[in-house]
Amino acid sequence: MQAVKDYHYLTKNRKKLSRAQIEALQLKSLQHIVEYAKAHSPFYQDLYGNQTIQSFEDFYQLPTINKQIMMDHFSTLNTCGLIKENVMAYAVEKELNKDFLGYYQDEYVVGLSSGTSGNKGLYITPKSMTKRLPGVFLSRGGxxxxxxxxxxxxxxxxxxxxxxxxxxxxxxxxxxxxxxxxxxxxxxxxxxxxxxxxxxxxxxxxxxxxxxxxxxxxxxxxxxxxxxxxxxxxxxxxxxxxxxxxIYQASEGQIASACKAGHLHINEDLVFIELYDEAGHLIQTPHQVGHKMVLTNLINFAQPLIRYEMNDMIALDEPCPCGSQFRRIEKVLGRSDDNIYFYDEHLKPKIVYSDLFSRWIITTSDLIREFQVVQDDISHLEITLDLLGDFDVNTLKIRLDDELAALGLKGTYTFLIQTLELPKHANKFKRFISRLKKE
The missing domain is CATH 3.40.50.980 (Rossmann fold)
Incomplete structure (x- = not known):
């Protein structure tokens, strides 16, 4: 019965709420989780002090956190009194034993994320939430x-x-x-x-x-x-x-799911998403690439993630024909560290987004089963191809040269032909690996 109630509530929200109603719901949810965090999390008590949230502008003034900060303060950030070392030992033991079922202290699901940078992240979800997942899955699982x-x-x-x-x-x-x-x-x-x-x-x-x-x-x-x-x-x-x-889900929250038309919508009643451009300005209009995402999970009070910085890159779209006023995602561009760079004619580095480069490779030939791009230097790529049959890599070189030239860019490539295996120690296969030194 709870699953049925959740299904109808979440379905109604996405179908019926106007933008004004969505924003009112979000502001109320943000006020609730901030006040709860201040009352139950020593970390947030120290971080926020006497700050209160009366408007979105007030909320934007709160400091951001990130994965490193979250892990450094895990024991005082969570509201359940859980100790980081104990939870980490439990998660690592589960991983080593390949025993992924069960609840920590019979109350919490523990997730262990390696992350694209390799630093581990702990994420806890109370049993009371995971038991309600059937309704969430039915309404927001595509x-x-x-x-x-x-x-x-x-x-x-x-x-x-x-x-x-x-x-x-x-x-x-x-x-x-x-x-x-x-x-x-x-x-x-x-x-x-x-x-x-x-x-x-x-x-x-x-x-x-x-x-x-x-x-x-x-x-x-x-x-x-x-x-x-x-x-x-x-x-x-x-x-x-x-x-x-x-569906667009991260350890930090269920960010977006597909409507009946197949378009991704941000789950506005589950997460609050802020998008910022390269200059750090808040994005409010479609078709602009967000270079930084700041997420607040609106429903997990056990481990409050409030103004949590992520390096996911997305662009918003026009309102969806399905009628939902939940913001529609035009495209998910991947992580900011997936981007590759080429010099233009003035020797200035220019970004080529990984989704565009992927399309050039995949559409060159059906014989390319999988690929991986590694960048150590600007304008040079090492491209590994996993092939289904005989393929002349010069065909791909010509395609890449033509596409880059149309953008006023030029690159060089080293091609390797070998089988690409799925990673044994991470959930995500990374097609793009950047080893460029950060300025």
Whole structure:
């Protein structure tokens, strides 16, 4: 019954709320979590002092935090009295034993994130929240009631009790590691009569060459953990003969989910998202690239993340034809550290966004199963190609030269041909790795 209530509440919010109602709800939620944090978190008591929130302008004056600050002050930031060293020991033991189910102190789901920079992050969610995930998943998981019943194969490097808590009547979720051999993956899809596949795009690309061996009809494919490029989406939909949609979730919160039209909307009632341009100005209009995202989780009071800086880059779009006033995302560009740089004719470094460069590579040939780009120097890239057959890399060189020349840029490349494996110690396969020294 709680799942039904949550489903109707969250569905109504996205469909019915006007912008004015959304902002009123957000301001009230921000005031609530700030006051709760001040009352129950020694860290926020010291950070905020006597500051109060009467308006969004007041909220924007609060200092930001980041992953490093969060981890440095974990024991005093959380509102449950949890000690960082104890929680970390529990999380690492679970990781080493590949035992991802269960609650810490029978009350909390613990997530351990390696992060793109390699520094570990601890994220806790109370059982009272994860037990309500079926309603959240139904309303914001990119599916509809008409898709029920669902037999889901959920693919990620690690599992957690929080994902297991999605199981409910008409929702059956089975986990499989992304390191599983493809023979076994296909066997489990067919024997389990799976009708919803959930996996990162890099995992779907591994399955792509063998899509004809799947004997069941998939209602949908849902991707997460990595950016789903438009070119990948088109290729996946054509091969698997089903709709492919993306949900945008991070350890810090469920940022965005797809509407019936397949467009990503920020979950305005679950998170409060601030976007800033390169000059540090707040972005309020569509089509501007946000170079910094500041997130506030509106619903997790166990570990308040308030004005938490992330390096995710997105651009907003015009209002969606579906009618929802939740802000629509035009494109997810990845992380700011995924960008690559080339000198222009004046020897000034210029950004090329990773999603654009991905499109150039993937659309050059269907023989390119996967790729990885490493940049050590401006204007030079080491590009590893995982190929399905014979391919002349000079074809790709010509394509890249032409595309860069159209932007007034020039690059050089070193090409490697080898199999690319999914990472064993991270949930995300990184197509772009920058080793440029930060100025």
């Amino acid at each position: 599916i509809s009631l008409s898709d029920l019943p669902l037999r889901i194969l959920f693919c990620l490097r690690v599992f957690s009790q929080g994902f297991d808590d999605i199981n409910a009547p008409f929702l059956k979720l089975k986990y499989i590691s992304t390191m599983t051999d493809m023979d076994d993956v296909i066997k489990q899809i067919n024997q389990g009569k799976i009708n919803l596949l959930m996996a990162p795009p890099s995992f779907i690309r591994q399955l792509l060459p063998r899509h004809e061996e799947i004997q069941v009809k998939l209602k949908k494919i849902i991707t997460y953990a990595e950016v789903l490029s438009k070119s990948d989406q088109v290729v996946f939909e054509e091969a698997f003969k089903t709709k492919v949609i993306e």
